[in-house]
Amino acid sequence: MTAAPKPIRSRFGAESLRTLRTAVILPVLAVILAIVVGSIFIYAADLIANQGAFDFGKPITAYAALVGGSLLGFDPIIETLKQAAPLILGGLSVALGFKAGLFNIGVQGQFLMGVLGAVAVGVALSAQSPLIAVPLAVIAGTLCGAAIGGLVGVLKAFSGAHEVVTTIMLNYIAGNILAAFVVGPLRVPKAPAPVTFSVGNASLPIFLGKTGHIGILFAVVAVVVIWWILYRTTLGFEIRTAGASPEAARYAGMRPRRIIILTMAIAGGLGGLAGAGELLGVTHQTQSSFATTVGFDAIAVALLARSNPIAIIPAAVLFGAMRAGAGQMQIQAGTPRELVDVLQATILLVLVILPVFARRISGRGGKVIPAEAQTITTSYASETVAP
Amino acid sequence: MDTALYGIPILGIVFQIAGYLIAVLPTAAPTILAAATPLGFGALCGVVCERSGIVNIGIEGTMLTAAFTGWIVAIAAVAILGPMDPGPLGITPALLIGLVAAILSAVAVSLLHAWLSISLRVDQIISGTIINIAAIGITGYLNNVISAASPTSAGQFNKIEPPSGLTDLPVVGWLFDAILNQGPITISLLVCVVVFQVLLFRSRWGLRTRAVGEHPKAAETVGIDVIRLRYRNVLIGGAFAGLGGAFLSMELSNSFQSDGVAGRGFIALAAMIVGRWTPIGAFGAALFFSLFLTLGQTINFLPPGGDLGVIVAAIPAQVFSALPYIATIVVLTGLIGRSIPPAADGRPYEREATA
Numbered sequence: 001m002t003a004a005p006k007p008i009r010s011r012f013g014a015e016s017l018r019t020l021r022t023a024v025i026l027p028v029l030a031v032i033l034a035i036v037v038g039s040i041f042i043y044a045a046d047l048i049a050n051q052g053a054f055d056f057g058k059p060i061t062a063y064a065a066l067v068g069g070s071l072l073g074f075d076p077i078i079e080t081l082k083q084a085a086p087l088i089l090g091g092l093s094v095a096l097g098f099k100a101g102l103f104n105i106g107v108q109g110q111f112l113m114g115v116l117g118a119v120a121v122g123v124a125l126s127a128q129s130p131l132i133a134v135p136l137a138v139i140a141g142t143l144c145g146a147a148i149g150g151l152v153g154v155l156k157a158f159s160g161a162h163e164v165v166t167t168i169m170l171n172y173i174a175g176n177i178l179a180a181f182v183v184g185p186l187r188v189p190k191a192p193a194p195v196t197f198s199v200g201n202a203s204l205p206i207f208l209g210k211t212g213h214i215g216i217l218f219a220v221v222a223v224v225v226i227w228w229i230l231y232r233t234t235l236g237f238e239i240r241t242a243g244a245s246p247e248a249a250r251y252a253g254m255r256p257r258r259i260i261i262l263t264m265a266i267a268g269g270l271g272g273l274a275g276a277g278e279l280l281g282v283t284h285q286t287q288s289s290f291a292t293t294v295g296f297d298a299i300a301v302a303l304l305a306r307s308n309p310i311a312i313i314p315a316a317v318l319f320g321a322m323r324a325g326a327g328q329m330q331i332q333a334g335t336p337r338e339l340v341d342v343l344q345a346t347i348l349l350v351l352v353i354l355p356v357f358a359r360r361i362s363g364r365g366g367k368v369i370p371a372e373a374q375t376i377t378t379s380y381a382s383e384t385v386a387p
Numbered sequence: 388m389d390t391a392l393y394g395i396p397i398l399g400i401v402f403q404i405a406g407y408l409i410a411v412l413p414t415a416a417p418t419i420l421a422a423a424t425p426l427g428f429g430a431l432c433g434v435v436c437e438r439s440g441i442v443n444i445g446i447e448g449t450m451l452t453a454a455f456t457g458w459i460v461a462i463a464a465v466a467i468l469g470p471m472d473p474g475p476l477g478i479t480p481a482l483l484i485g486l487v488a489a490i491l492s493a494v495a496v497s498l499l500h501a502w503l504s505i506s507l508r509v510d511q512i513i514s515g516t517i518i519n520i521a522a523i524g525i526t527g528y529l530n531n532v533i534s535a536a537s538p539t540s541a542g543q544f545n546k547i548e549p550p551s552g553l554t555d556l557p558v559v560g561w562l563f564d565a566i567l568n569q570g571p572i573t574i575s576l577l578v579c580v581v582v583f584q585v586l587l588f589r590s591r592w593g594l595r596t597r598a599v600g601e602h603p604k605a606a607e608t609v610g611i612d613v614i615r616l617r618y619r620n621v622l623i624g625g626a627f628a629g630l631g632g633a634f635l636s637m638e639l640s641n642s643f644q645s646d647g648v649a650g651r652g653f654i655a656l657a658a659m660i661v662g663r664w665t666p667i668g669a670f671g672a673a674l675f676f677s678l679f680l681t682l683g684q685t686i687n688f689l690p691p692g693g694d695l696g697v698i699v700a701a702i703p704a705q706v707f708s709a710l711p712y713i714a715t716i717v718v719l720t721g722l723i724g725r726s727i728p729p730a731a732d733g734r735p736y737e738r739e740a741t742a
Contacts, residue, residue, distance in 0.1 A: 044529075162726055172712040183704075303510075336528045338645070
């Protein structure tokens, strides 16, 4: 073999102070600032809706409901974990793409294909033993996701079709495929609106409280597996090399087409697993459309975690907690649930702005483009393949 | 033996398809161009940004902000100025104020993107994602709060309604109908596409933009202010996205729904790539997309008759709903192939130290 490219990035930060800053102080500051921005919005809503009557404690009521619905108590915490599970898997899917220099906007479609595979096999095996039905339904969902992800990889590898275009288009195509099956062969006969049967015995077993399904564990296991693939296998090394420098990967004799197809198939499988987990663990059946915003939430989670597989867990739990508590906030305080999006955007914004200012104030590195800033966007505009 | 199918000659079906298209497309042509308008403006935004080296995936959020701002400012203007009779094309002062506000809001959002990605050199996809999430959150939140008061819409821009002497012309009449039976924002898109195609490849600004997008260092050495040009282009792009957003809430309809852009910003991004980062190409891709979008809707809504109708009835309706997305992938993989972005796309630029 020719000389291997130098390691892309040290896995664990060398300076403990810097680690402390990025891991603790920055996120805490971001959350505090998000709370402040959110309060402004809550006050603004109060002013518009109540014609000037002003409730000074309104933000406290709203945030108390948000935290109460997501963190205070056993059931809220389970709800948070359930919301976090698909975000972890989706975030991993996007992050894996970024590592290889691919921008995967297709988690939405991969998720929907996972839903389809899981419901088709789950309904067919709904009377079988769970020992057979559950694994087969999960695998079916994962494979369906992997298929649509792999298709993106094949199109990119052999015709150079930009994955941003193909993933966006396939998101809509996947929605239509799911609808076609639910309206057609999977439909409960004589049901007033198209809906599938329940997956019955193929439902994911509950291991936490009343609703904590094992899909939560799938997500954690997936994090470990992806970390292992990325940092402990040849494929992972190739993925990271191709992402950091396609030229280096080619000169080192790596096969870019194989890397692209495998990466997209694995990423698609993660998205499919997320969909299978939601269907088999939460809804157990589906209508002709499956409402989810996982595709775009997953991008935000991956960006928040800077594509680091381990960091995806806290990022997804943070977003999951907000999703879990948003309903309570709307019911108890009358604050629209979209406030959660405002909070998430603020957190993301603060996390990217503060390090820049910190560098400028400390006077060092002001001229240096952060390494991570070069990996993500360049993936969008880089050429991973030169056939 | 199922021999019935052999009775249908392939050539006959081809003729039936052609006949159906000839019957349907001229009537649908104005709808196609209207559906392409937000995509075309979004794609123009992308072209102007990315040609100067700034990736903008925040088009969706920018359009959403503009759609909401234009709608609500027009309502506020009616409340302040009092209702007025609409002039030609349904234009009222309130609507014009709303349109200006929509464009300004989009430019403001773009200024945030420019500041983050050009001055702070933050990752441009993160910046765009922040804009998308924030726009969904802020517009959805405010819409939720405001819609409790169920405000009365300020109306919308009307179509031109070309003279029937022009649209009734044989053979080419439908073309006039398609282009002229439109509101002012759609017409302005046609002008913008042509003007910016020429500007991008024939003007000093265009040459500089392309130079900065391909090789900013070289551009800087010949005296081009890379930072300022990128700022300017991102703001121009914002104005385009603003027009696209305003179209949705002030010309296509007179209302705003939460997440009313519904992915059009991302389709616009795709159109930009399929159109290879040129205004005409991007607009062509948007038009191609809406052609199949409208065709798919028409087939489900007004199915063809005869043997073709039998075949169409046997195909699930979702296949036709998915038609524009499938067609885009087929065209991209089969005809367009590899689209190569500007070389410096997405790469933050940093001036050489002068001190």
